[in-house]
Structures are given as C-alpha cells and as structure tokens.
Amino acid sequence: MTIHTVVNGRPHDLDVAPHALLLDVLRDTLDLKGAKRSCDTQVCGACTVLVDGLAVSACTYLAVEADGRSVLTVEGLAEGESLHPLQRAFVEAGAVQCGFCTAGMLLTAKAMLSEHDRPTRADVLHYLRGSLCRCTGYRKIVDAVLAAAETRS
Amino acid sequence: MSARPLRVVGHPVPRVDAIEKVTGRARYVTDLTVPGMAHAKVLRSPYAHARVTRVDVTRARARPGVFAALAGADLTWCDPYYGPAYRDRPVLAIEVARYEGEPVAAVAAVDEATAEEALELVDVDYEPLAAAMTLEEALAPGAPLVHAGQPPAGHFADLATLRPRPGTNVCHQFQFARGDAAAALAGADVVVEDVYRFPPVQHVALEPHAVVAAWDETGALTLWASTQNPYSVRVELAKMFDVPLARIRVVVPHLGGGFGSKTYAKLEPLAATLARAAGRPVRLAASIPEAFQTVRRCASRVAARAGFRRDGTLVAVECEADYDVGAYADIGPRVVQKGTYTATGPYRVPHVKLDARAVYTNTTPGGAFRGFGVPQLAWALESLFDTAADRLGRDPVDLRRQNFLAHGEEFAPGDTPIDGKLEESLGRAAEAIGWMQAPAAGRGRGVAAMLKASVAPSVSEAIVRLHADGSVTVLASAVEMGQGTRTVLAQIAAEVLSVPLARVTVVQPDTAVTPYDQTTSSSRSTAMTGRAVQVAAEDVRDQLLAIAARHLGVAARELALAEGAVVAPARRLTYAEALALNFGMTGGELIGRGVIAPGRTAAPLGGSTPFWEMAVGAAEVSVDEETGAIRVERYVSVADVGRAINPLLLEGQDEGGVVQGLGHTLLEEMLYADGHLLNGTLLTYRVPRADDAPEDLECRFVENADGSGPFGAKGAGEGSLIPVSPAVANALARLTGVRLRDLPLSPERVWRALRARSPRA
Amino acid sequence: MLRPFTLHRPETADEACALLARLGEDSAAYAGGTELLLMMKLGLLRPRHLVDVKRIRGFGEIGLESHLGPRGPSPATAGGANSEGTRLTIGAAVTHRAVERSALVGARCPLVGSVARHVANVRVRNVGTVGGNLAFADPHSDLATLFLTLAASVELVSPRGRRELPLADFVRGPWETARASDELLAAVRLTPWAGDTAAAYVKFGVHERPTLAVAAALRLDGPVGAGRRGGDRIVDARVAVGCVGPKPERAAAAEACLRGASVADLEDAARAASDIAAAGVDPADDLYGSADYKREMVAVFVRRALGIAAARARGVAPATRFPHAVVA
Structure with missing residues (x-):
C-alpha cells in the first residue's frame, strides 16, 4: 500500500505492507533510529512518536495509519542545531x-x-x-x- | 602537586553524550546495520526441565531465505560451552533443556519474519523431567539434579577455588569464619534470629540484550555487543572457537541500561556461532521476555543470627545463605561468595560464621544485578538490627552508630581498611529525615546502612593521547551504559591536562583499540578505570613538562599546566607549540599510559577491594492498612563517595538506585507456577513508574576525598539501592509493629501481616 | 512481529459485515489495534484479514440515542439537564481520548470521561477504542465495569440485521462475548444517570492492568453536589465490580441494601453493601493476588467508592489518596 506521510516536516510517499509497523518503517525504511523497541507491548513508551501531535506506541501501530498524517520523531524535535x-x-x-x-x-x-x-x-x-x-x-x-x-x- | 582548585572535576557538568541522546542520534547495537547482515531468532524450551530427544532443523534449513539453522548437536566444530564461573552453559541445549526459555535451536535468515517462520519448521521432541524450581525443591533429598557431573571451571580468576558438592544441586559452597561465633552467641545477652527471603527479579534494562556478529575473510571475529564486559566476552569466544584473543574484536556502542544483566557473555556466543554457520554477519536482538529468559538476580533465603551484649555491642553474626542461581552458574557462585563475605555489613563483629551455597534450580540463570549479592544479605542483617534495637530498648540509629567500623579499621584481617565515615552518612541521613523529631501521624521511619566490596583483584588500563592541536583522546574500555562513565573519564583527563571538557573525546570500548578493562560493574569504573585515565593523563602531563623544560630551559618543577598550555614563571607554551617543538613539525602526538593492577592479596577472597562502597538510607512510609499498600513518602540516601567527580550524574545514579531498590522492595518478583514463569513481560511484571518514586527524594554525598580513586573518589551507584528494602521494612515495623521477612512488601503480603497482627473484629 | 494480512477498509457497516461473514474465522475487526495487534504479535491470534471499521460512517461518533446521524445536541448546548431516556451513543471506533475530551460525554456521563482519562496510558488512549475494549472482553477492562452502572447495551450489526444486547449479556467471560463471528460491534449505548446522582469509580492494583475496579452511583431524592444540598436519601444505587471475576458484574444485592439510606450517614449501609458485594464476587488465585485478598479488597473499595460518591453528593471533597488506586 502506498502512503503519503509527513515525517519530521518532510513528505514521503512510501510503499508499505499492511502489516508493517510504524516503528519498523521509521527505523528501517527512513533510518530514524531514535524511537526504540523495548517492551513491544505499549507499556514502556520507548517507541513513542507523535502522530498528528498525539503520542502513540509505534511498536503497535500500523504504518498505513500514518497515511495522510504527520509524524514527529525525536529526530524532528530540534530545529536545526537549536535544541527544543x-x-x-x-x-x-x-x-x-x-x-x-x-x-x-x-x-x-x-x-x-x-x-x-x-x-x-x-x-x-x-x-x-x-x-x-x-x-x-x-x-x-x-x-x-x-x-x-x-x-x- | 599544587592544591589548585579543581576546574572540571567536582562540577555538575552535563554528560558529554547528552546531546546525541536527546536528539536520537546515539547509536545502540540494535540501531546498527552491517552489510549482508542476517537476522536471528531463537527457539526456546517450553519446559523447565526436559530431555531433548530430537531436534530436526532440516525443514527450517530448507526454507528459502534461511542461511543457517542450528541445534545443539550441530555444534561439533566449536566448544559449545561457556560461562565465567563454570563453563556449564551450552550455546544451544545439548540433550537436556534445564529451564523454560533455554535456547534449543536458532535460525539466521534474510529478515526477522523469515527467521521466525523458520522456527516453526524446527521439530523438537521433549521428554519432560521432574524439575527443581525452588531452593527447597533443589535442596530436598532426592531432588532432581539440574546438572550431572562436575562442569569445567570458567575463566574468572577469583573462582579458582570453586567448591561444588557432587551429587547435589549445590554448585558452590563458601564458608568463612572468624573467632568462635557459636560460643559468642551462647554468651550473648540478646540473640536475634530470623529467615529472610529475597525474590528472583529481573533487571529490565530497557534495551534487551543485542549482538551483531561478523566473521571476516581472514577468520577474525567482530562483535558489536550490548555488553558490560567486552574483554570477558572476548575470552569466552576465544575459547569456544580456539581463536587468539587478538583475532576477536568486541565493540560496544551505547548500552540501554545494564545493571549487571549485560556482564559476561550472554547472547554473544550464539550470535557468533550462527554467523559462522551462516557465513555472514548475524544480528541477534532479544525481546524483553527473552531478557527474562537470559538472566535475573539470584533469589535467596538467608537464616541469620546476631548476638549483642546488653550494652549494645554486636559480638557475633552467623549466616546460612542459600542463593538460587538458576539453571546455569553464570557468575552466581561469585555473587554468593562476595555477597556473603560482607554479610556483617559495616559493623565490627569479632565472631563470624558464614556458610553460603549457590544452588542450581530449573529456572532462568541468576547472575549479577546491581548490589551483587549484598542486597540479599543486607535485607537480613539490617532488618535484624532493628529487631535487636527493639529487644535492647535502643534507638536503631544509635545502635548502628555504636557498632560501625571506624575509619581506618580493617574489615577483616588482611583486607582493605575502612576508607569512609559511615557515622557521618548516618548522621546526615538521620538529620535529613528528621529522625529526632516524631513523624507525623500515620508515618513511620526506618534506616539501614550498607557496605560493599568492589571486585578484587581487578585490572584497568587506559591510554591518553594528546594531539597536535591540543585536543585529547581517551582510550579506555569502561562501558557507557547510562551511568556516565564517559563523562567522568573525560572530566578526569580534562582536569589533569587543563583543557576544556569539550576538547576531550572518550572512544567507545573496542577490544581492538581500547585497552584492557576487566568489567564495567561493581561500581569500579570511576575508581579503577578513572584512576588509570588519571595516571595516563599524568604521564602525558609529565612528557609535556619535560618537553617544555627542555625548550624553555626551566626546571620541570617550576612548570605547570594551565588552560591548554605549559606555564613557566615568565612564559607560556601552548600544547600545540610544545608538540611542534618536540616533533619539529606539526604532527606527532604524546601517548600516556595508565595501568591499575593491585594484584592478589592475602585477604580472604584473594584480593583486597580498592574501596568500600558505603551508604545509608532513611525512609519515611505510610501504609494503607486496609489494602496493605505502602507509600514511601520520603527517602534520603547518603553515600560516602570520597569525592563526587560529577555531582549531577552521581545524584542521578543514586536516585535511580533508590527507585530501582523500591522495585524489588515493593513490586517486583518473578512468579513461577507449574514450572512456568507467569510474568515475563512488562504487562505483568511491574517495575516502578514515575508516580512510584517518592516525591521527596534526596540523595546526598559525604565527600572526604579519602578514596583510592582519582581525586579521592570511591565507587558509587550500588550503595543507594542496597539499604532501600530494610529501610522501608524497618519503617513499616516502627509504624505498624509488623516485621516482614519476605520481599517484595506487596500490598497483599503487608495486608496479611497486618491482619495476623490484629484480626478484624 | 506481525504476520502478513490483508487490510480491508469498508466504508459501510454492511460491507464490513459481509467481509466478516465471508472471511469468517480468518478475519478480525480492527479499529485501534491496541489489543488486536498486541495479541497478533504475541501469536495468540493469527487472522489473515483485518477489517478496519474506522471508516464506517458513525463508528467514530458520539451522539445522543443514535450515532448514525448527528441528531444529538451540539456540544455547546449539551450542558442542559438530562432528558430521561435519552441515551448516549458511543461509536465503536471512538477512542478513549475522544471520550475523555467529548463535551457531550462530559455533560451527560461525566464519570465516563473521567474514567476514559485513566484507561491504560496516554498512547493507548489516543489509539484504542471503546468498541475494541468491549469486544475483547479483557476481564481487566475499565469501561465494561463502569458501563454496567449506566445500563449499557451494545449494538451489533450483521448481514442478518441489527440487534441490541445488554452489555451484561454481551460479555460472557474472559475474552468471550456473545458476538457471532459475522457480527460487528457498532456502538455502545449508555443511559445517563438522572441529575440527582453522584458517582465514583475506583480501581486498584500494582500491575499494568487493575486488580479490581468498582463503579458506584447513588441517586438521591434531591439535588447533589456543592451548593445544591437537598438530596439525602438514596432512592437508587448502582454498584458494579470488575477485574476480580471472569467478567464484571452488577452487585444487585448490595445495591438493594443501599436504597433508603442517608448519604450523610452511610457508614453502616456502605459496610453492609460492601460485604455483600465482596461475598458475591468469584475471584481466583492468580498473579494479581489470592482470591481471599481480592475478595477483601472488593469490600474495601466498594465501601470507599460509596464513601466518595456520598461525599460528592453532599458537596464535600472526598478523601481520594489511596496508594496504588486511581479515583475517577
């Protein structure tokens, strides 16, 4: 499935499998390694990213749900070299x-x-x-x- | 040396890796990609104890995308056993699976999904065997034996004297005696005794174990591993594959927490084996449930007796301590020996008799976990101390103070003299918690103290390089796992060489590049690795002074380093200038070397600790008497650290230690039923959350610069955790009159105890 | 790790039901995925087709009586007095977060919004849905327990039509409901309490999911709350207990002994009611605790929930600081 998503302000058209998890797409496809896999059960929060401003567990969130939405990862928090x-x-x-x-x-x-x-x-x-x-x-x-x-x- | 004020050491500077960590750029093992890398998955035993009668990986191996599928019987081309105390742990189960979750087969494939699917094609036949799940079961006459025969010794130097009890599940017995404890107890005015239990708990480092292993075209092995002990991992692999140490390279990126769970080889042998079989790099990343199947804290049952004279003098301590080390010894025997050796805590005890056993059970192997056997015994002794205070009609703070070892007093004949002032820690903790004032209604207070040895003998080496532009590289193998060692080492080098912190780079541990360091554990890195860095930096300093003396025609003793320059009474030579003069060109560098190797001693464990870690904890608690739920309202930790190289990081270490201690005190326990672990996920195993931390949490330090480490520092980071359980239990006892002997102090356990005290009308 | 599946995204309930009917056991309805994807990752479920219900009209809406058309009052006017019998409808794909923030929920069933604020954690609330929560029938669910006190019923649609089922009948046991494999949970309907009602919800436990949960609502013979004193006698009481047994249950006998009691002097009646409620639960020994402890905690927390509700009725700030407990 093709999704259009804006990640850290940058638009992407990505071809993702329906079962692809947002965490894996961010880490493996977009090489954004800041979100981590830990408990894998939505308890620990290590994989937290914001989707349209709302915190989600990227480990248990289908990448296709990011279609038409904007995703913020830790890599997008600073503005250039200026820290948030x-x-x-x-x-x-x-x-x-x-x-x-x-x-x-x-x-x-x-x-x-x-x-x-x-x-x-x-x-x-x-x-x-x-x-x-x-x-x-x-x-x-x-x-x-x-x-x-x-x-x- | 001049007593000039310290510029960098002693200051609360932000950690040097903070920016990379808050921007998501810090790299951990699971963030690495090696070209051609395959992904591994592990098939694990569903039984606590079973004969593995058949493992057939043929179908898995034939699956497209699979590069290797291995069972224990396939490992004929290497020595498949490893382990630091005993080499008793096979990379994959051989004939017998000894705990639920033991690796039985493993697959490396083009991606994780293919590997996982291939695992379903592995055919295994098990013949379940009777299992010994608890200390009681394992020690009972006729108990199922976890291991038959005597396993070969591992590589840990201290454990040359391992004493297994053949034909039983006891894999090591440690005994220590001084004086005549039996007679002293018989003659004591007050004897207190009880049995204390400590549960199996897991470290829950947020980053589970992970490794990437790659053999190159020359037959050399490189691993990127989440390990606290790259050099120990190297030894294991060299033995397994019969490869020279120099051909094995272990690189350690950032660790997502360690707490002891990543000491000694864990998944590295399996990853290296798979990579060899697959003929390509292999990545093996455990899940949190798999971490629960890899290592845990050794559970314990401690029967302790203490005898006092009527005037409060402690005269004798006797302990029988049984530790559950699980299915494989790992470093368990040393946990047992070292934890038990300091069973008497920071007190003067003329008559001592200690008898400890490391006991195999059919559960996840027990190993190192922050405190290394001491929390289990401190739980017993520090609880008993309050019981004794009650019996003697004494104030618990006062009774402890009376019996503390004094500064300079030998802990045991031939061992390191006490290098701190525990009475100062206790006094400050008591004052901070308001010990002399009555607590508010519904609140109770308790204190506890601790003393812990660091590993000895141990070796740390460091190299410091001063470059042509005056910047500095520190090569050392202390692992950065969150505790801040990279920052502390940089501070030490910056201080000695008088350069800004930003001019110092500490290289990540890499056994091909950074010199030997025994282990990042035992609170030793600041004291030992830090001291090696200090010595190496001083070596560079002395070279600089010699160069400047030669070129300036001034005696070296009249020179000093300041702000990146050698300063003479009338002249100043920047490091760049000094190096250019020395080499006659821009290029070339100064290399300093630091080696800290105290060697063996006559002390009972074969080495004398380089420092004593000492701390006091004071808790103020309330309890919901209807539910049994305890709330720790306030907590004060005071640690005797010699000198805080970085007070900000040290405070963070101790705050984290207290809250981690509250985990096993109030919440955590690996629960087994019918041979199965019931709560090996974070949905069911509860670690402290933000709202569990006491709102009023103070961590303070005593700094008398009396440590053997750099600038008078001692090790720290474990001390804050160890007093937590007894401090909380002592507070609960003072509040409710109820004395609990089993951890955790879960609401249900407290509720039962309260109800037994006063049956509901 | 998730196994591959086909994702279907029907726009109507009929389409979705047809898919579920056709694909049968090989399919699962999917909304937030916080339970479903978790179970799939753990290998407990392996559907090869997921039917996403989030695009079905009305499934994401909150309204009065029927969510299928925006017939309810606008949030701006929702603050008026409840009209008896007008039910609040929450679409199956409404997230906990949307419930927490809904002005309509806040006006009609304020406790539902407060409880939604404490479901799991913020990430689960942002994604997880009311329908998913009820359809999974996890015995440690917050919502089902509370909803029992709101005379909840669920609306199920299938190729055979629609049916409405009381929530008490829908939830049959742990992870077991009355939903047929071709049926889709479309919405839950709640009957708001009358205006003279004060209520409380308390959950307790040290684990990620609660050990027990209690919802209590007291309807008085006059207005409740600060500045509106007048109600004192309990004319109706609802008590539900969840997490301790195989499914959440109303404690009818406990409710009965509260009727007629005075909220100003509730202690005896609350104690009696809580003992009855505790006697009525069916706990088991498990990692959340022993059966006898859980039974005793039911007594403690039913009493506390009633005490909080009574205090609220009287306009008095109740004591709500209990360790390991959340009060909504």
Whole structure:
C-alpha cells in the first residue's frame, strides 16, 4: 500500500505492507533510529512518536495509519542545531542516563505541553504513567519537564 | 602537586553524550546495520526441565531465505560451552533443556519474519523431567539434579577455588569464619534470629540484550555487543572457537541500561556461532521476555543470627545463605561468595560464621544485578538490627552508630581498611529525615546502612593521547551504559591536562583499540578505570613538562599546566607549540599510559577491594492498612563517595538506585507456577513508574576525598539501592509493629501481616 | 512481529459485515489495534484479514440515542439537564481520548470521561477504542465495569440485521462475548444517570492492568453536589465490580441494601453493601493476588467508592489518596 506521510516536516510517499509497523518503517525504511523497541507491548513508551501531535506506541501501530498524517520523531524535535526547550532541559537537569527511554519521554512531554500551559507535577506524572525509565528514578525527568514548561511560559 | 582548585572535576557538568541522546542520534547495537547482515531468532524450551530427544532443523534449513539453522548437536566444530564461573552453559541445549526459555535451536535468515517462520519448521521432541524450581525443591533429598557431573571451571580468576558438592544441586559452597561465633552467641545477652527471603527479579534494562556478529575473510571475529564486559566476552569466544584473543574484536556502542544483566557473555556466543554457520554477519536482538529468559538476580533465603551484649555491642553474626542461581552458574557462585563475605555489613563483629551455597534450580540463570549479592544479605542483617534495637530498648540509629567500623579499621584481617565515615552518612541521613523529631501521624521511619566490596583483584588500563592541536583522546574500555562513565573519564583527563571538557573525546570500548578493562560493574569504573585515565593523563602531563623544560630551559618543577598550555614563571607554551617543538613539525602526538593492577592479596577472597562502597538510607512510609499498600513518602540516601567527580550524574545514579531498590522492595518478583514463569513481560511484571518514586527524594554525598580513586573518589551507584528494602521494612515495623521477612512488601503480603497482627473484629 | 494480512477498509457497516461473514474465522475487526495487534504479535491470534471499521460512517461518533446521524445536541448546548431516556451513543471506533475530551460525554456521563482519562496510558488512549475494549472482553477492562452502572447495551450489526444486547449479556467471560463471528460491534449505548446522582469509580492494583475496579452511583431524592444540598436519601444505587471475576458484574444485592439510606450517614449501609458485594464476587488465585485478598479488597473499595460518591453528593471533597488506586 502506498502512503503519503509527513515525517519530521518532510513528505514521503512510501510503499508499505499492511502489516508493517510504524516503528519498523521509521527505523528501517527512513533510518530514524531514535524511537526504540523495548517492551513491544505499549507499556514502556520507548517507541513513542507523535502522530498528528498525539503520542502513540509505534511498536503497535500500523504504518498505513500514518497515511495522510504527520509524524514527529525525536529526530524532528530540534530545529536545526537549536535544541527544543525540552531537550535543553533534559540535558541540563541530568534527566538522561542510558538514553533508551529519552526519545519517548521527550515526545510524551511535548504532547503534554501542547495541552497544558502550566502543567503541575500531577499533570506530568499522569502523562508519564506509560513511560518507563529504569535508570533515573524519574525525579530529574519530571523536573526537566517542569523546567521546560517554565521556560516556555 | 599544587592544591589548585579543581576546574572540571567536582562540577555538575552535563554528560558529554547528552546531546546525541536527546536528539536520537546515539547509536545502540540494535540501531546498527552491517552489510549482508542476517537476522536471528531463537527457539526456546517450553519446559523447565526436559530431555531433548530430537531436534530436526532440516525443514527450517530448507526454507528459502534461511542461511543457517542450528541445534545443539550441530555444534561439533566449536566448544559449545561457556560461562565465567563454570563453563556449564551450552550455546544451544545439548540433550537436556534445564529451564523454560533455554535456547534449543536458532535460525539466521534474510529478515526477522523469515527467521521466525523458520522456527516453526524446527521439530523438537521433549521428554519432560521432574524439575527443581525452588531452593527447597533443589535442596530436598532426592531432588532432581539440574546438572550431572562436575562442569569445567570458567575463566574468572577469583573462582579458582570453586567448591561444588557432587551429587547435589549445590554448585558452590563458601564458608568463612572468624573467632568462635557459636560460643559468642551462647554468651550473648540478646540473640536475634530470623529467615529472610529475597525474590528472583529481573533487571529490565530497557534495551534487551543485542549482538551483531561478523566473521571476516581472514577468520577474525567482530562483535558489536550490548555488553558490560567486552574483554570477558572476548575470552569466552576465544575459547569456544580456539581463536587468539587478538583475532576477536568486541565493540560496544551505547548500552540501554545494564545493571549487571549485560556482564559476561550472554547472547554473544550464539550470535557468533550462527554467523559462522551462516557465513555472514548475524544480528541477534532479544525481546524483553527473552531478557527474562537470559538472566535475573539470584533469589535467596538467608537464616541469620546476631548476638549483642546488653550494652549494645554486636559480638557475633552467623549466616546460612542459600542463593538460587538458576539453571546455569553464570557468575552466581561469585555473587554468593562476595555477597556473603560482607554479610556483617559495616559493623565490627569479632565472631563470624558464614556458610553460603549457590544452588542450581530449573529456572532462568541468576547472575549479577546491581548490589551483587549484598542486597540479599543486607535485607537480613539490617532488618535484624532493628529487631535487636527493639529487644535492647535502643534507638536503631544509635545502635548502628555504636557498632560501625571506624575509619581506618580493617574489615577483616588482611583486607582493605575502612576508607569512609559511615557515622557521618548516618548522621546526615538521620538529620535529613528528621529522625529526632516524631513523624507525623500515620508515618513511620526506618534506616539501614550498607557496605560493599568492589571486585578484587581487578585490572584497568587506559591510554591518553594528546594531539597536535591540543585536543585529547581517551582510550579506555569502561562501558557507557547510562551511568556516565564517559563523562567522568573525560572530566578526569580534562582536569589533569587543563583543557576544556569539550576538547576531550572518550572512544567507545573496542577490544581492538581500547585497552584492557576487566568489567564495567561493581561500581569500579570511576575508581579503577578513572584512576588509570588519571595516571595516563599524568604521564602525558609529565612528557609535556619535560618537553617544555627542555625548550624553555626551566626546571620541570617550576612548570605547570594551565588552560591548554605549559606555564613557566615568565612564559607560556601552548600544547600545540610544545608538540611542534618536540616533533619539529606539526604532527606527532604524546601517548600516556595508565595501568591499575593491585594484584592478589592475602585477604580472604584473594584480593583486597580498592574501596568500600558505603551508604545509608532513611525512609519515611505510610501504609494503607486496609489494602496493605505502602507509600514511601520520603527517602534520603547518603553515600560516602570520597569525592563526587560529577555531582549531577552521581545524584542521578543514586536516585535511580533508590527507585530501582523500591522495585524489588515493593513490586517486583518473578512468579513461577507449574514450572512456568507467569510474568515475563512488562504487562505483568511491574517495575516502578514515575508516580512510584517518592516525591521527596534526596540523595546526598559525604565527600572526604579519602578514596583510592582519582581525586579521592570511591565507587558509587550500588550503595543507594542496597539499604532501600530494610529501610522501608524497618519503617513499616516502627509504624505498624509488623516485621516482614519476605520481599517484595506487596500490598497483599503487608495486608496479611497486618491482619495476623490484629484480626478484624 | 506481525504476520502478513490483508487490510480491508469498508466504508459501510454492511460491507464490513459481509467481509466478516465471508472471511469468517480468518478475519478480525480492527479499529485501534491496541489489543488486536498486541495479541497478533504475541501469536495468540493469527487472522489473515483485518477489517478496519474506522471508516464506517458513525463508528467514530458520539451522539445522543443514535450515532448514525448527528441528531444529538451540539456540544455547546449539551450542558442542559438530562432528558430521561435519552441515551448516549458511543461509536465503536471512538477512542478513549475522544471520550475523555467529548463535551457531550462530559455533560451527560461525566464519570465516563473521567474514567476514559485513566484507561491504560496516554498512547493507548489516543489509539484504542471503546468498541475494541468491549469486544475483547479483557476481564481487566475499565469501561465494561463502569458501563454496567449506566445500563449499557451494545449494538451489533450483521448481514442478518441489527440487534441490541445488554452489555451484561454481551460479555460472557474472559475474552468471550456473545458476538457471532459475522457480527460487528457498532456502538455502545449508555443511559445517563438522572441529575440527582453522584458517582465514583475506583480501581486498584500494582500491575499494568487493575486488580479490581468498582463503579458506584447513588441517586438521591434531591439535588447533589456543592451548593445544591437537598438530596439525602438514596432512592437508587448502582454498584458494579470488575477485574476480580471472569467478567464484571452488577452487585444487585448490595445495591438493594443501599436504597433508603442517608448519604450523610452511610457508614453502616456502605459496610453492609460492601460485604455483600465482596461475598458475591468469584475471584481466583492468580498473579494479581489470592482470591481471599481480592475478595477483601472488593469490600474495601466498594465501601470507599460509596464513601466518595456520598461525599460528592453532599458537596464535600472526598478523601481520594489511596496508594496504588486511581479515583475517577
């Protein structure tokens, strides 16, 4: 099936099998390796990308569903060399350790910020329920998200 | 050296790999593509214990797109066994499958889908055997034997003295005694004793194990592997394939978490074997459920007794510790030995008797996991300490303080003297949690302390290169798995050589390029690899000073390095200038070498730890008495780290350690029933989420620059995890009067205990 | 890893049903895929045809009584008082996220929107659908339990026509429904509570999916909530318990003993009702816990849900901070 999709602002016409998962198309066809396969069951959030601004688990999402939609991966978060405020906050707050969850955390936080002008800690925790990190203990991630929200407002 | 202020070391600089990680550019093994690469899938035993009477891969091999299909019996062209303690683990099951999930056959094909389909064409006949699933079952008279006969020793130097008990499932017994514990206990005023259990838990590194293996046209093997021990993997493969070490190259990109799960060879032998059979590179990427079938923490049952004098002096400790090491020993025997050796924790105990057994069962092999056997014993001893405090009518903080080993005191005769001040950690933790003030209604507080040795003897080597433009390359084989070692090593080199951090590049571990490093585990990288980098950088520094002295006609002792230049009282020579003068052209570099190899000692384990990792945890909890659900409201961790090379990263390590510790304390347990693992996926195995982390979590450090590592640093990162379970359980006991001995402190377990205390009217 | 399949994208329910009828067991209806694709990846299901129902007209809509035409009031006017008997229809392909954000749901069945906000995680909510959730009959589903208190029924379409079935009859057991293989779940219909109703939904558990869930709704003899005090006597009560047994169930006997009680003094009645509810469940020992623990937790959380609903009825802020519990 041919799909037309915009990935990180760039249009693509892609020929994908109906059973192709968005995660594999992003990683293998478009060489966007930022989204990771981990739990493969929509629990951990390592494969999170935004489709029309909404967070989805790319590991359990058919690529054909991206037809006519725009996809944002972590590679599309910065504008050129200028990091997104969330990325900057993650760097400065020490919210990154092994980095395997980082893309998912950033994109989930971005989706959250698009809905909350002034998010509370509870808002952040609510959104991050489905994003696992085994390294940081979460504290610096939550702090980074709140700091980025602060910078923006 | 002058005591000038540190410019880079000690500062909370962001990690050097942060940008690549937040932009998605950091590469992990599964992100790599090698031309011609085939994809592997593994067929695993559905039985906990079964005779494998037939494996027929003919149909799988004939399937279009399949390059290789292997069963254990096919592996006649290599030594199919590996393992660091015992070489007891076959690459693919040979005649017997010893746990559910053991690899029985494997396929390499043009893509993962073809490989997976080909697995369905593998015909296997199993004859189920009686299985020993628990310590009790494995130790019972007449228990099914997981292994028959004695397996050959592995390559781990410390384990030359492995003592299996033939005819039983005990694959190693470790005994240690000092004084006369029995007599001391008989004479003690108060003796406390109990049996404590620690469940099997999995690391759940978000990146499951992954390898790409490629044999080249000359017969050399290259692997890109998610391993914490590239050099250990190299040894295993050299033995298996009878290839010189120099012909095996192990490259380690970023790791998506390790926590011990990626120590020693895991999937590398299978990937290398398949690549050889397929005649092309092979990628083998495990899933999370397969990680549950690869390694886990050794579960334990610890019977501990401690005797005190009425004045609170601890006089004796006795422990019988049985660890469930699963179907293959992996590094389990050393986990058992090393964990048990420090069973007495950071306390002065004149009379000690320790008896530990590593026990095979028909479950996922147990191996290293953050804490390396110590959490299991600290769970027992630190819980007992509070029981003793109650019996003695003493404050638990006070009783611990009274019995701490003092700075400079030998842990055991011939072993490393205590290099920290635990009373300072305890004092700060107690103060931060408000120990002297009563907690709010419905809250209880508890403390626990820990002491852990690092692996010894061990070796770390490093090379530091100063280039013609004054930039620096650090070659070292400490693996970056999230803990920040690449940043810390860069900071150390930048500090010694007086260059900005951005001028230092730390090369990813590659056994063909970066020098020997024993292992990235045991909290050793900062202290050992970091020290090697420091020495190598100092070697470069000394060469620079000599060059400058020669060209400036000034004595080297009057020179110093500052801001990328050698500075004399009246002159300044940039590194570029110094190198140009030295080589008579632009080109050429200075190479520094650092080797840290303390060697064997007379200490009981054959080596003396380079530092003691010491920490204290303090928890404040509440409990929903109707459901048994515990909430950790506040947690304070204080670690004695000597010096925090990077306080930001160290704080992150300890915060992560606390929350990981809360996982096995409150939530995690691999549950088996009828020979099957019930919860080997993240849908059913619950690790801590963001909302499980205490909102009030403080991680602090004691810094007295008294460590043997660079700038007085010691290792850190495991210390914060180990006190969590007993601190929480002690808090629960003080709040409710209920003492729990089995982890995790799940709501149901707590609820049962509360109900047993006060039956519902 | 997914096995290859053919993806069909019918635009009408008739077309979809014809496909399901023709392809039979080899096919599966597909909407969000959060359950279906998961089961397919795990190898538990292997359909060779997926029939995407998201393009069927009306399947993605929320409306009053019939979702097939936009006859309901516009969201702007939806805040008015409920007209008795007007049912809320949620199309099978409506995502949890759309339910959470729907003004119509917020006005007619506000608790449904609040519960939708806590289904699984944000990614599942963005993609997963109400229809998929009900059709899979996962015993740990949030929605089915809540919907039982809203007199829910499901609309099934097939080449043989349409039929409406009470949700209680539709869900037969774990992963088992009354849906025939050529039938398609088109929508769920909810009967909003009367205006004098206060309610609560509580789920509890440490795993990814809840160990137990309780929905409780109390209809009073007068207005409820802050500033509208007047109702005190319970004239009708609905209690449903999910996740602990093979399927979610209403606790009719517990409901009965709540009628006539005062929300200002509910403790005894709530305790009695929760004990009855606990006695009525059929839990099993599994990795979520032992049967006796789950039974006891039913008692605890039915009581707590009733307490929260009663507090809401009285316009008092209830205590909702329970570890490992989510209160909606």
